Amino acid sequence: MSRSRTAGRFLLLCAVWGTAFMATDVGLVNLPAVPFAAVRFDVAAALLFAAVLVAGVDIRPRTRDDYVYVLVGGALIIGAHHAFLFAGQQYVTGGVAAVLLGLVPVVTPALTRLVATDEEFTAATALGVSLGFVGVVIIANPDPANLADSVFGVALVLAAALAFAVAAVVTHSRSPSMPFLSTQAWMMAVGAVVLHAAVLVLPGQSFATATWTPSALGALAYLSAVAGVGGFLLYFTLLEDLGPIEMSFIEYVIPVFAALAGWIVLGQEVTPATVVGFVFILSGFVAAKWRALRGT
Numbered sequence: 001m002s003r004s005r006t007a008g009r010f011l012l013l014c015a016v017w018g019t020a021f022m023a024t025d026v027g028l029v030n031l032p033a034v035p036f037a038a039v040r041f042d043v044a045a046a047l048l049f050a051a052v053l054v055a056g057v058d059i060r061p062r063t064r065d066d067y068v069y070v071l072v073g074g075a076l077i078i079g080a081h082h083a084f085l086f087a088g089q090q091y092v093t094g095g096v097a098a099v100l101l102g103l104v105p106v107v108t109p110a111l112t113r114l115v116a117t118d119e120e121f122t123a124a125t126a127l128g129v130s131l132g133f134v135g136v137v138i139i140a141n142p143d144p145a146n147l148a149d150s151v152f153g154v155a156l157v158l159a160a161a162l163a164f165a166v167a168a169v170v171t172h173s174r175s176p177s178m179p180f181l182s183t184q185a186w187m188m189a190v191g192a193v194v195l196h197a198a199v200l201v202l203p204g205q206s207f208a209t210a211t212w213t214p215s216a217l218g219a220l221a222y223l224s225a226v227a228g229v230g231g232f233l234l235y236f237t238l239l240e241d242l243g244p245i246e247m248s249f250i251e252y253v254i255p256v257f258a259a260l261a262g263w264i265v266l267g268q269e270v271t272p273a274t275v276v277g278f279v280f281i282l283s284g285f286v287a288a289k290w291r292a293l294r295g296t
Contacts, residue, residue: 006241013234018257020227027219033086034205038195041188044228048185057179065174070186076167078191083198084160091153100157102136104165104251128284132252135280138273139255172239252281
């Protein structure tokens, strides 16, 4: 795959997942967070299994890598990441959560070095990660008092970030024998089961409080079909091409698209901090990929 095509797919994924934050805001007006996420992945799994049947590809896990890829990706990236994140946001602001998720690119290289020696973490990558993290902090504009007073919520959101980083590293190191479409269908199903289990144990998360309005159903459809099926298929395709370190930079670009989608569709203000944060994020990418950019 050419560099320009890979970059285009990367930005498309950031736009899809950035817009998903806006759709989530719409859905959360009438739906409790974790049940909302659980149903989202119920629908996504059903769509993917239907696609598997239509395509006629093999759906049965056969090798150890098949099971590890599906169970780790489903339980951590789909299930634990969303369960911990939604639970944590009951105690901390969205700004603090965004900053903490920005730590994914910081911890991913260290985790990658534990399982794969072919991943390179250079000084340029370190500079890019640092600049990107500063950009996320500026955009999120967190309240330090909230961060200090909400240790439990901070721990939950950090767990969400760690779950995502660990799963990205582990799945990248595996070579499943199943067709790509089948692995994604099983991952969505595993993640949905984990989220339904979280509904049972987390306080205040019940399907009984959900109100299925047209806007909520529209948000669910977008998050399931576009951000869920399309987004995760694109994510894992890019993960194979770029590796977990470069893909972890997605946590820095998504907030920019989320801010733009909120401004265009919901009329949310784009603050000067958002613009300054974007400059830092862009600078981080240039620093990390300067050699490739100069070569191109």
